[in-house]
Amino acid sequence: MLEVKNLSKQFAEHTAVDDISFTVNAGEVFCLLGANGAGKTTTLNMLLGFEMPSGGKALLDGVDLLADRELRRNKIMYVPENVNLYDEFSAVENIAYLAELSNTATANADIHAALKTAGLAEEFHHRLVGGFSKGMRQKVAIAFAILKQARLVLMDEPTSGLDPVATRDFIAVVQTLKAQQASVLIVTHDLQCAHLLADQIAIMSRGKIIDLIENKGVSLERITQRYFDNFAA
Numbered sequence: 001m002l003e004v005k006n007l008s009k010q011f012a013e014h015t016a017v018d019d020i021s022f023t024v025n026a027g028e029v030f031c032l033l034g035a036n037g038a039g040k041t042t043t044l045n046m047l048l049g050f051e052m053p054s055g056g057k058a059l060l061d062g063v064d065l066l067a068d069r070e071l072r073r074n075k076i077m078y079v080p081e082n083v084n085l086y087d088e089f090s091a092v093e094n095i096a097y098l099a100e101l102s103n104t105a106t107a108n109a110d111i112h113a114a115l116k117t118a119g120l121a122e123e124f125h126h127r128l129v130g131g132f133s134k135g136m137r138q139k140v141a142i143a144f145a146i147l148k149q150a151r152l153v154l155m156d157e158p159t160s161g162l163d164p165v166a167t168r169d170f171i172a173v174v175q176t177l178k179a180q181q182a183s184v185l186i187v188t189h190d191l192q193c194a195h196l197l198a199d200q201i202a203i204m205s206r207g208k209i210i211d212l213i214e215n216k217g218v219s220l221e222r223i224t225q226r227y228f229d230n231f232a233a
């Protein structure tokens, strides 16, 4: 479970993130939406340890995430908008290397199983990832999250530029992460994806969470309307 409590980030005079609090339970997906510059990436960056918060805290399963580098390295998986892999390595080799870096014990059979669970067809397991599409790279990253049993998976714009089939595959694989009891935090502009995946949808503006939608039986039309209502002139 991820608990974010009164998290803030100040850049000189500018407040990028302004006292936000939310909880992502184990096995839940939390989508963070908002206009450009709202503070979404800064929030992710603080959880990843890339930016020091000006205030507040974040706990992963009760442990202070911001103070614990090992915890971040071992228990968080970050899936950026464009997943960086070693192009001259195969999918299996990339995961073996990532596993080595984070002290995750792995057998080859486990890597294949994780790639399969993440939806990467077996014929691609030994191909060099240099020729992989965005969706395929994402599957490699998610396979690693599955393998290392990440407790928190952070994703930035995972569906931008994905075709409808790749989007469908992505949605299916996030269900696997949920089943594994990870907390999944997705920064996105994709309302449809948020509607399909999220347990909670937060709308951010000027550093604050200005609306929080419990996504149970709410229609996409209603969510879309609520999003626009928050930005009405």
Ligand SMILES: Nc1ncnc2c1ncn2[C@@H]1O[C@H](COP(=O)(O)OP(=O)(O)OP(=O)(O)O)[C@@H](O)[C@H]1O
Binding pocket: 011, 014, 015, 016, 034, 035, 036, 037, 038, 039, 040, 041, 042, 043
């Ligand atoms: N390193 C930095 N130094 C100064 N200001 C910054 C820095 N990083 C972000 N900001 C500012 O903080 C605010 C929030 O930026 P952030 O990138 O978190 O927004 P965002 O919601 O992710 O936007 P987008 O949807 O465009 O990615 C913006 O006004 C941005 O200019």
